[in-house]
Amino acid sequence: DAKTTQPPSMDCAEGRAANLPCNHSTISGNEYVYWYRQIHSQGPQYIIHGLKNNETNEMASLIITEDRKSSTLILPHATLRDTAVYYCIVGSTGANSKLTFGKGITLSVRP
C-alpha cells in the first residue's frame, strides 16, 4: 500500500473551515484515499473516502488533485468537538485489503 505524509499538527478557529492536507505521491490506480479521525484515544471513526472525484458527506469534503498525488480534507465549520487526530490512509478496496495507520495530523480547534 502507498504511504501518506501529513503535517504533525495544525489549528484553526472555531467556526472556520479546517483544511487538512495529505500527500500520497506513490498512490496506485486502484487505491482509494480514506480519512479517519480519533478523538482522545477512542476508537477511530471513518469520515470519508474517494478514488479520484471530489466527495462530500455530512461530515466533510474530500478534494483529490487531478494527478491523485495529494488530497485535502475539509471540515467546513470546525467545532471544538472536531479536535482530534486525523489519519489519511491509502489502500485498495479488495476483500483482503488492510488499513495502515500513520501518525496522522493533530487538529486543535480553538474557541
Add this chain to the structure above:
Amino acid sequence: EADIYQTPRYLVIGTGKKITLECSQTMGHDKMYWYQQDPGMELHLIHYSYGVNSTEKGDLSSESTVSRIRTEHFPLTLESARPSHTSQYLCASRGQGYEQYFGPGTRLTVT
C-alpha cells in the same frame, strides 16, 4: 451506529496472568481486526481475520493469539501478561463496504 463491543474497557493485572480481551460485533461482518496503540502513538495492526477459522498475523509482531470460531466473536489472548503488553487494544470489523468500524478499546495495564 456501529455495533461492536469490547470488554473489559479497563484491565489492571499482574505479571504472568492469562488474559482474554473480548470483541464482538452484531453486524455479521466477515472481516475483523485487532490493533495495538500506545499512548500518543500510531495504531499497529497485530491480528486480522477474513472469516470463521481464518486468522492472520498483522504488521506488528505480537505475543498474543486470536481465534475466530464464530463470525461475531474475535477474542485476543495473552497466555502470560508482561509489563511490555501494557497498551490500548482496539478491535474493528468491516463488511462489504469500505468502512472499518472500531470498538471503544481496552486499556490494559500489566503490573
